[in-house]
Amino acid sequence: xxxxxxxxxxxxxxxxxxxxxxxxxxxxxxxxxxxxxxxxxxxxxxxxxxxxxxxxxxxxxxxxxxxxxxxxxxxxxxxxxxxxxxxxxxxxxxxxxxxxxxxxxxxxxxxxxxxxxxxxxxxxxxxxxxxxxxxxxxxxxxxxxxxxxxxxxxxxxxxxxxxxxxxxxxxxxxxxxxxxxxxxxxxxxxxxxxxxxxxxxxxxxxxxxxxxxxxxxxxxxxxxxxxxxxxxxxxxxxxxxxxxxxxxxxxxxxxxxxxxxxxxxxxxxxxxxxxxxxxxxxxxxxxxxxxxxxxxxxxxxxxxxxxxxxxxxxxxxxxxxxxxxxxxxxxxxxxxxxxxxxxxxxxxxxxxxxxxxxxxxxxxxxxxxxxxxxxxxxxxxxxxxxxxxxxxxxxxxxxxxxxxxxxxxxxxxxxxxxxxxxxxxxxxxxxxxxxxx
Numbered sequence: 251x252x253x254x255x256x257x258x259x260x261x262x263x264x265x266x267x268x269x270x271x272x273x274x275x276x277x278x279x280x281x282x283x284x285x286x287x288x289x290x291x292x293x294x295x296x297x298x299x300x301x302x303x304x305x306x307x308x309x310x311x312x313x314x315x316x317x318x319x320x321x322x323x324x325x326x327x328x329x330x331x332x333x334x335x336x337x338x339x340x341x342x343x344x345x346x347x348x349x350x351x352x353x354x355x356x357x358x359x360x361x362x363x364x365x366x367x368x369x370x371x372x373x374x375x376x377x378x379x380x381x382x383x384x385x386x387x388x389x390x391x392x393x394x395x396x397x398x399x400x401x402x403x404x405x406x407x408x409x410x411x412x413x414x415x416x417x418x419x420x421x422x423x424x425x426x427x428x429x430x431x432x433x434x435x436x437x438x439x440x441x442x443x444x445x446x447x448x449x450x451x452x453x454x455x456x457x458x459x460x461x462x463x464x465x466x467x468x469x470x471x472x473x474x475x476x477x478x479x480x481x482x483x484x485x486x487x488x489x490x491x492x493x494x495x496x497x498x499x500x501x502x503x504x505x506x507x508x509x510x511x512x513x514x515x516x517x518x519x520x521x522x523x524x525x526x527x528x529x530x531x532x533x534x535x536x537x538x539x540x541x542x543x544x545x546x547x548x549x550x551x552x553x554x555x556x557x558x559x560x561x562x563x564x565x566x567x568x569x570x571x572x573x574x575x576x577x578x579x580x581x582x583x584x585x586x587x588x589x590x591x592x593x594x595x596x597x598x599x600x601x602x603x604x605x606x607x608x609x610x611x612x613x614x615x616x617x618x619x620x621x622x623x624x625x626x627x628x629x630x631x632x633x634x635x636x637x638x639x640x641x642x643x644x645x646x647x648x649x650x651x652x653x654x655x656x657x658x659x660x661x662x663x664x665x666x667x668x669x670x671x672x673x674x675x676x677x678x679x680x681x682x683x684x685x686x687x
Contacts, residue, residue, distance in 0.1 A: 257375075266296040266387070284329065301395055312338075320342065326348055352366065400447055486563050489568075520549070522540075553582060587612060607666070610664070611668075
């Protein structure tokens, strides 16, 4: 189902009006527990415009973790998708004294007066006056105002809440979104969880550039959704590429001998052309002819399985193996690999058109500095760095020293500024002799 831009904007503005009538004020925390859907973005943008602090949670969060995050953040209101999420909030509610209201996108199955229906707060039209008031409120937000509180998934102890500001996101969107040639006629597929800062920032870029957003129905339905939507770009993680590659190779291995050999030949041709494509250099005549033939016989058919219009992928969240990246480039896909963390809004480095080196996660985006500490840890500073951890001064001081954020990751910078990730600092042991192993 399509939503026109003017309808989407009206829903954001009318929701903001409703939130103000409920007594929510700048700085109040608002929980958001939902799968990817338009309502997620509408709620988020209404909060951004009013200076409310969005506290996103994974839909699969346990009651215990949900209780901790909503309690620690002192959320006054919580958006949720439906009955399944409401059941978890209801179980935690007795220990959440700050939580006053819940808003259910799809209903809650409850008659509790504290539970509000989305349809009662949102309208498909609005007035010029309401739009002007919302714009006035949005423009009143300062660059250093906190707009979200994202709890990291720490492996030990309770999660830490990273405070990200309007400027954190704004600088990241401008610096990491500019070089890719996004256009209003483009369609981006929203696959990764919006509660994670990676997809969220990607979608802010889509909004900024006027790109239409299609919401995948889940990882298990993404193959169908790609054929239905035929997007031009999407953010993904290595598991997506691994799954597609495995499925493709199963088909190839079961094909007749001539088709297998044709596929292998086309991949070899693609590998020969990759260095030229990455450097944006013309192909030698003979190689160009073989490339055109491979395109007609093989590459076009492979791309058709992903909709046929994909110009590029952004890959992040975990390292993509150089071999897999090389294969996808060989058969005509472009993957721009990046690196970042929740605390960095998230992009620190990324590959750009014409600035790609396979096996690396690209170079620092504009305005961002990266250096390698003596022990190999990746440090970064710039406008992308969080304000700090919520109610955790000691952890903030530990992570932010002399304005440099300590990522906890190990890496190396080559002479051209390309960053490679080599491991995690916590996995390194120092011997009695001072050697790091």
